[in-house]
Amino acid sequence: ETGVTQSPTHLIKTRGQQVTLRCSSQSGHNTVSWYQQALGQGPQFIFQYYREEENGRGNFPPRFSGLQFPNYSSELNVNALELDDSALYLCASRPAGGSADTQYFGPGTRLTVL
Amino acid sequence: QKEVEQDPGPLSVPEGAIVSLNCTYSNSAFQYFMWYRQYSRKGPELLMYTYSSGNKEDGRFTAQVDKSSKYISLFIRDSQPSDSATYLCAMKDSSYKLIFGSGTRLLVRP
Numbered sequence: 001e002t003g004v005t006q007s008p009t010h011l012i013k014t015r016g017q018q019v020t021l022r023c024s025s026q027s028g029h030n031t032v033s034w035y036q037q038a039l040g041q042g043p044q045f046i047f048q049y050y051r052e053e054e055n056g057r058g059n060f061p062p063r064f065s066g067l068q069f070p071n072y073s074s075e076l077n078v079n080a081l082e083l084d085d086s087a088l089y090l091c092a093s094r095p096a097g098g099s100a101d102t103q104y105f106g107p108g109t110r111l112t113v114l
Numbered sequence: 115q116k117e118v119e120q121d122p123g124p125l126s127v128p129e130g131a132i133v134s135l136n137c138t139y140s141n142s143a144f145q146y147f148m149w150y151r152q153y154s155r156k157g158p159e160l161l162m163y164t165y166s167s168g169n170k171e172d173g174r175f176t177a178q179v180d181k182s183s184k185y186i187s188l189f190i191r192d193s194q195p196s197d198s199a200t201y202l203c204a205m206k207d208s209s210y211k212l213i214f215g216s217g218t219r220l221l222v223r224p
Contacts, residue, residue, distance in 0.1 A: 002157070031210075033210070041217070042120070042202050042214030043202075043212070044214070048210050058211060092157075099146070100206060100212060101160060105158045106157050107157045108157050110155075
């Protein structure tokens with residue numbers, strides 16, 4: 001086990017709705033990244049949070065937003081859902097200054113948009 | 115053109131075979147190279163992590179990086195049915211984000 005948990009496991013929404021996905025990191029892991037993995041594709045970087053501030057973003061529109069909390073939990077919010085948002089959403093956490101080999105992924109939340 | 119290209123497979127081999135998985139990339143700034151294993155309905159699990167060119171061995175797994183050719187490989191010796199999964203290559207430059215290949219599905223037949 002990686003110590004990174006995500007909820008819910010599965011979620012079904014309709015186009016235009018809003019969704020919040022949650023991630024709980026290991027204690028001491030104050031850097032969290034979110035990735036989107038479409039079916040049959042590799043994960044794509046959405047954004048990263050460090051000490052509750054966004055400090056890096058991939059090619060995703062502003063309707064993808066996040067929050068990070070002092071208790072090592074974080075959220076990914078997606079507004080105005082589109083069909084193409086259907087994917088597995090992964091969070092990954094690591095300690096500050098840690099390299100990629102100290103980064104651990106959660107099991108993901110599978111979002112289906114109808 | 116994608117920054118990282120990976121053959122999607124599926125790759126089917128008999129138990130005990132040597133498996134070779136490969137990725138090519140276009141960004142010469144990539145310095146860190148990783149291989150992840152992802153089982154169905156699970157998150158990616160880091161298998162190998164290498165910096166720059168060369169080989170790295172860990173048990174049955176060997177990772178190779180050839181920066182001059184922009185080509186990385188993962189070899190699995192004595193493959194087992196439990197190795198059946200999707201294998202993702204990933205790489206990064208000095209920044210924070212990982213760039214993944216699309217993954218290769220591997221099936222090891224008993």
